[in-house]
Amino acid sequence: KQEVTQIPAALSVPEGENLVLNCSFTDSAIYNLQWFRQDPGKGLTSLLLIQSSQREQTSGRLNASLDKSSGRSTLYIAASQPGDSATYLCAVRSNYQLIWGAGTKLIIKP
């Protein structure tokens, strides 16, 4: 059974720092992995999607990597800003279902 783990559960860093969020999964047979952002009380915004055949995807200050063999993905955020404060969720697609991590709550201090 696929399980997704995100570490750390919470992270607080000063503005301007580069940071890495981690996501691990137990079954490497995935179709893709998707990173989402959730602001308090809101829905989810898709940030990056990596197909199982890809190694990384980039969007602006965000870079997501995927190592299927080791069951790991990282989300790199460069030059963090207070507006990046949110909960970041990763989800792997197995069959037609998304398996979710519990998220990393990120706080960027001005």
Added chain:
Amino acid sequence: EADIYQTPRYLVIGTGKKITLECSQTMGHDKMYWYQQDPGMELHLIHYSYGVNSTEKGDLSSESTVSRIRTEHFPLTLESARPSHTSQYLCASSGWDGLNYGYTFGSGTRLTVV
């Protein structure tokens, strides 16, 4: 612009009332989903649909029901609301955009049953 819409955004309702949460998407996606999320907790799949007239229960047991009569519409109904139903409900759809097979989420409905 292609998107997914949920209404209402917030709902406070008394115990025993029947409610329907609306979800519509304009992307033509076949697959749609309902998730339940308590504050600070994981998303839990409660219902999904792979197309018109197709509905299935998800991993989390729920007293709600869904219908899929039209591709773009996937409403969720609670016949008799209870305080234990207080939660955030997120609707999503998935499909192929020519490059990727991804998921798109609505803004959610925050339900409070008093």
